[in-house]
Amino acid sequence: MGKKDFDFDYIIIGSGPAGSAAAALASEANLKTAIVESGTWGGKGLNGYEISSQAAQTFSHAYASSKTSARFGVSSGNLRFNYPTALNWQSFAEKRAGFDDKKTFENAGITCYHGFANFLSPYEISVGTKRISAPNFLIATGSVLFDGNINGTERIACLTPDTAFKINRLPKTIFVVGGGSTGCELAEYFSSLGVKVFIGEISSNLLPNEDDEAGKILSLYLEERLGVKNLTQSRVIAVDQEENSKRVVFLRGGAEKSVLVDEVILATGSRPFVDLGLENTGVKFSRSGIEVNRYLQTAVKHIYAAGDVVSQSNGSSSELAAYEGALATANIINRSRNIANYLGYIRHTNTDPSVSSVGLTERECLRQNIKIKKSLVALSSVPASNLRDFRAGFVKIIADKNTNKILGATIVSPNSEMMIQEISFAIRHGLDVVRLASTPHVASSWNEAIRLAARKLVK
Numbered sequence: 001m002g003k004k005d006f007d008f009d010y011i012i013i014g015s016g017p018a019g020s021a022a023a024a025l026a027s028e029a030n031l032k033t034a035i036v037e038s039g040t041w042g043g044k045g046l047n048g049y050e051i052s053s054q055a056a057q058t059f060s061h062a063y064a065s066s067k068t069s070a071r072f073g074v075s076s077g078n079l080r081f082n083y084p085t086a087l088n089w090q091s092f093a094e095k096r097a098g099f100d101d102k103k104t105f106e107n108a109g110i111t112c113y114h115g116f117a118n119f120l121s122p123y124e125i126s127v128g129t130k131r132i133s134a135p136n137f138l139i140a141t142g143s144v145l146f147d148g149n150i151n152g153t154e155r156i157a158c159l160t161p162d163t164a165f166k167i168n169r170l171p172k173t174i175f176v177v178g179g180g181s182t183g184c185e186l187a188e189y190f191s192s193l194g195v196k197v198f199i200g201e202i203s204s205n206l207l208p209n210e211d212d213e214a215g216k217i218l219s220l221y222l223e224e225r226l227g228v229k230n231l232t233q234s235r236v237i238a239v240d241q242e243e244n245s246k247r248v249v250f251l252r253g254g255a256e257k258s259v260l261v262d263e264v265i266l267a268t269g270s271r272p273f274v275d276l277g278l279e280n281t282g283v284k285f286s287r288s289g290i291e292v293n294r295y296l297q298t299a300v301k302h303i304y305a306a307g308d309v310v311s312q313s314n315g316s317s318s319e320l321a322a323y324e325g326a327l328a329t330a331n332i333i334n335r336s337r338n339i340a341n342y343l344g345y346i347r348h349t350n351t352d353p354s355v356s357s358v359g360l361t362e363r364e365c366l367r368q369n370i371k372i373k374k375s376l377v378a379l380s381s382v383p384a385s386n387l388r389d390f391r392a393g394f395v396k397i398i399a400d401k402n403t404n405k406i407l408g409a410t411i412v413s414p415n416s417e418m419m420i421q422e423i424s425f426a427i428r429h430g431l432d433v434v435r436l437a438s439t440p441h442v443a444s445s446w447n448e449a450i451r452l453a454a455r456k457l458v459k
Contacts, residue, residue, distance in 0.1 A: 007132045008034045010332065011125065013117045013276065014140035015105065016043020017318040018307030018325030022138050025329045027108040034111040034134070036127055041102045041112075043142060049161045049182070050318060054350065055093035056165040057189060059086040061352045064192040071389060081193070083170060090165065117141075119277040122300050136302050136332045139283075139290060140325055141273040143308040143316075148177060148268035151238040156246060158239060159265040161186065170195055171262035175248045177236045178267035179206040181349040184218055186265055188351045191226035198259055200234045200250055207349065211361050211410045213376065217392055218355060218412070239264055272309040286311065294339045296328040304328040320345045344428030348417050353393050356416035358424045359408030362398055371401040375456035379413055382448040390414060395449040397423070397433065399457050404432035413446050422450065433457040 010026050012019045015037040026033040037043075063081050070076055105112050115127040124133040145160055147153045159167065161182050174190050176183045179201025191197040199222070201208065205215030206222075222228035231252060238249040245260045272289035283298040284291040289311030296304045306324035308316050324340060331338055349355040365372045380391040393412040400407055409423040426436050437454035441447045 006134050008032050008134040010136045011134040012138045012140060014142055015041050016140060016142050016307060018140035018321040021322040022325035022329040023105055023110050025326050027110055029333045034113060034132060035105055036113045036117045038116045044162060051094050051097050052090060052165045053185060055090040057350055059089060060189045060192045117276055119280045122281045138328055139305040139309055140307045141309045143270035144273045146269050146271045147266060150236055152240050156239045156241050159263055161267055164265045173261040174263045174265060175261045176265045176267055183267035185350055186267055187222055187228050191228045198229045198231060200231045200236050202235045204233050210357055211396060213396060214355050214410050214412055218351060295331050295337050296324055296340060344424040346420055346424055353413050354416045355412050356420040357410040358420055359427045361408060365398060372398050373401045373457055374398045375453045377449045377453040379449055381452060383444050384446045395453045397453045397457060399433050404434060405430055406433060419447050
């Protein structure tokens with residue numbers, strides 16, 4: 001095809017954070033751009049879970065905080081909540097955040113197609129009955145829920161992270177399958193509203209991708225303060241319907257056990273969505289995602305990929321996907337070879353206390369044979385813990401033993417996502433623990449624990 005034969009300069013498949021960032025940059029560069037979306041405009045990751053969960057947790061955290069504020073002089077003896085009002089707030093927050101809004105793209109001069117994209121060749125796709133072509137493509141289709149190979153999920157109605165926050169009536173009991181970040185957020189939300197929650201996790205700790213200390217503290221918090229039953233080292237193998245209840249069958253300690261609950265939530269992770277006719281393009285892909293190089297190019301040079309559809313282990317977040325979408329588009333526009341830089345991206349679990357981490361975990365350092373030194377400072381070491389009557393969290397910093405450069409950190413604390421920003425900055429810019437330890441911090445803030453942790457590493 002000659003350039004004049006193409007319908008567009010650039011076709012983006014997927015309108016989530018990666019696709020949205022790519023579309024915005026392409027529009028600014030005056031590329032004739034089309035974007036294809038099969039589901040919710042703006043993507044189901046940000047709109048389906050992140051916005052819904054954050055809005056819902058604003059309500060649940062406020063309620064839980066009020067219940068435990070008697071020690072500060074707040075009377076909460078007759079405290080109640082109105083669940084329908086909470087759902088209305090969630091809906092309002094979603095609309096205000098631009099949930100399922102196609103107009104943003106159209107107002108930028110981008111042609112929008114709603115439907116599933118299928119590659120007919122490396123330069124042409126079909127969307128329903130339409131066929132469109134371009135010399136450049138970005139695949140940003142994200143991921144879809146993985147059912148964990150649990151028997152019965154194909155016929156038993158289970159909740160997902162996208163639907164759980166929107167149920168019209170609170171059940172009495174819930175089983176959350178998966179103890180990662182999403183599973184812990186869901187467990188906290190429902191248990192704080194009085195629901196009896198079981199959480200099943202195949203690993204020995206909750207938050208298995210983080211340092212062990214984080215999972216242990218969060219496990220204690222969920223169990224002791226909210227009554228969550230943590231079933232770690234448990235593999236859920238089946239879900240079945242029994243009259244008005246669901247039976248969850250799991251293996252634990254070499255024995256098969258089961259529990260009856262009202263609802264089951266599958267927080268079992270996701271898999272890249274690659275059902276796009278990629279076999280017609282020469283793009284290399286597998287169930288693990290699309291293979292890309294350092295510039296986010298696939299094996300077919302004019303086809304790029306970004307976000308959760310990419311076969312890499314750099315974590316998953318809206319901000320990282322948006323960065324990749326923009327980087328890939330900049331490489332297309334400028335015919336450049338900018339290399340993706342993944343240093344400093346934050347992983348966050350929005351519980352209360354929240355868990356935020358950045359860089360390498362201790363386990364990853366050991367796997368890579370990196371000689372490290374580490375420090376862990378309990379929040380009880382700083383004045384803020386006494387002022388706010390919270391003493392359970394910590395700041396952990398990992399540094400290279402030889403260079404003193406900061407490699408990673410984990411924080412369990414109120415507002416941990418704000419605290420960890422300075423460590424993210426330090427990692428991205430190659431700063432060492434001396435620089436962090438010598439940075440002034442407000443003495444009565446939680447951040448003082450960061451200074452103390454850094455100081456312990458200065459030798």
